[in-house]
Amino acid sequence: MSDIVPPPSNLFYQSRNRRPRLDRAEGVYMWDETGKRYLDGSSGAMVSNIGHSNPRVLAAMRAQMDRSTFGYRLHFENEPAEELARLVASLMPAGLDRVFFVSGGSEAVESAVKLARQWAVATGQASRWKVIARYPSYHGSTFGALALTGMALMTAPFSPMLREMPRIPAPTCYLDRDSLSMEERGLRYAGMLREEILRQGPETVLGFIMEPVGGASTGALVAPDSYYARIREICDEFGVLLIYDEVMSGAGRTGTFLAAEHWGIRPDIVALSKGFGAGYMPLGAMVADRRLVEPVLDAGGFVHGFTYAGNPLACAAGLAVIREVLDNDLMGNAARIGALLKSELTGLMARYPFIGDVRGKGLLLAFELVADRETMTPLPKAHDAYVRLVEHAYERGLIIYSRRTRGGREGDHFLVCPPMIATQAHVGEIMEKLVASLDALAAELDLPRGNA
Numbered sequence: 001m002s003d004i005v006p007p008p009s010n011l012f013y014q015s016r017n018r019r020p021r022l023d024r025a026e027g028v029y030m031w032d033e034t035g036k037r038y039l040d041g042s043s044g045a046m047v048s049n050i051g052h053s054n055p056r057v058l059a060a061m062r063a064q065m066d067r068s069t070f071g072y073r074l075h076f077e078n079e080p081a082e083e084l085a086r087l088v089a090s091l092m093p094a095g096l097d098r099v100f101f102v103s104g105g106s107e108a109v110e111s112a113v114k115l116a117r118q119w120a121v122a123t124g125q126a127s128r129w130k131v132i133a134r135y136p137s138y139h140g141s142t143f144g145a146l147a148l149t150g151m152a153l154m155t156a157p158f159s160p161m162l163r164e165m166p167r168i169p170a171p172t173c174y175l176d177r178d179s180l181s182m183e184e185r186g187l188r189y190a191g192m193l194r195e196e197i198l199r200q201g202p203e204t205v206l207g208f209i210m211e212p213v214g215g216a217s218t219g220a221l222v223a224p225d226s227y228y229a230r231i232r233e234i235c236d237e238f239g240v241l242l243i244y245d246e247v248m249s250g251a252g253r254t255g256t257f258l259a260a261e262h263w264g265i266r267p268d269i270v271a272l273s274k275g276f277g278a279g280y281m282p283l284g285a286m287v288a289d290r291r292l293v294e295p296v297l298d299a300g301g302f303v304h305g306f307t308y309a310g311n312p313l314a315c316a317a318g319l320a321v322i323r324e325v326l327d328n329d330l331m332g333n334a335a336r337i338g339a340l341l342k343s344e345l346t347g348l349m350a351r352y353p354f355i356g357d358v359r360g361k362g363l364l365l366a367f368e369l370v371a372d373r374e375t376m377t378p379l380p381k382a383h384d385a386y387v388r389l390v391e392h393a394y395e396r397g398l399i400i401y402s403r404r405t406r407g408g409r410e411g412d413h414f415l416v417c418p419p420m421i422a423t424q425a426h427v428g429e430i431m432e433k434l435v436a437s438l439d440a441l442a443a444e445l446d447l448p449r450g451n452a
Helices: 055-067 079-091 105-122 143-148 152-161 182-200 225-238 259-263 290-298 312-327 330-351 385-395 424-445
Strands: 022-026 029-032 037-040 096-102 130-135 167-169 205-210 241-245 269-272 284-289 355-361 364-369 401-403 412-416
Touching (some): 096 290, 105 205, 105 269, 105 290, 143 152, 182 205, 205 225, 225 259, 312 330, 330 355, 330 424, 364 385, 385 401, 385 412
Parallel strands (some): 130 205
Antiparallel strands (some): 029 037, 096 284, 269 284, 355 364
């Protein structure tokens, strides 16, 4: 950390912790006001998919600023929003061609759930209102999204104000110690959805929401392949809408535009944000099957909205971001560089016995620290390893992202998700700084080290 004491601030966020003042950013790097350079190894909060200060995106934004920065959707349509909606629809599974723009992930999830409910009412299924989610999970911080979030530390203070939704366990198969194969475990976890639907009463269940590749709550969790198709079958069996929260996994980060494509799954509604606007403007989208949208519009309209929905400046930025991804094969690069980075992270397990698991797809990757790899027992909570390793890396000019793994209360996982423009050389720099940081953590906490 810099020795410079930051000036007093009127801002406040989660805590009193302060960071150096950002001076500039370009590509995968960021500089503070002292000139220190940081490799953005987590793309911020898994946002900056195409890196920082992309000239093409900035030029598109400047051009739109010369035309208009705002036009309210009830007064005007605008070209960037129309073009972006057409492009997004072309990248979706067939039928998912109705797009509703928002400013962030929580808004995208809220929009998805509200559309689902209004569809049920419009089609004579008003008894359906429950949206089953998973635990752990994270779907946003607004009240509707929070009611779906499975992270007790975030939801507990507000529980008297929430109508919390039913939850089933997330498919944390890597923690299981049984005689089942991974594919059998996937089917077992999927079967928990069917059991919960029956427990709740199928006529009351509206939807099931899931992250196809986990985000902050589960650290890039990927279920066995068997899980995904079986979940889709169960939803179809009971007429339950399948909602994919691809706020973190979407827009190409896993190597395909939607993570759903890895398993050939067609969700009914998709929530997008983060890398969708890539940090250039607040932007997200709900993309829905036309069969859900048309009855709602026929019944009087979608009772929902945000002031900045379809903002022309935001959509101009988003359009340039997605074109940059497509024109430069950044999804292919995410798959290739992600495979290399995952292999390098997995190789660390020989050197550090306290790394219990490495997981993820493309450039949505994570590793988890444990006290015992055989039992997957977490490190002692008092170690605060999820904080300490981030600090060691930050001191060395590497930014990574951490959370508590087990429901937000204990466990330590770290997301390593550089921008999709990352190269082999950047992977080498990440690993060099990460190894030094892990060595420092091991020394600080007296953790075992191997000979690799």
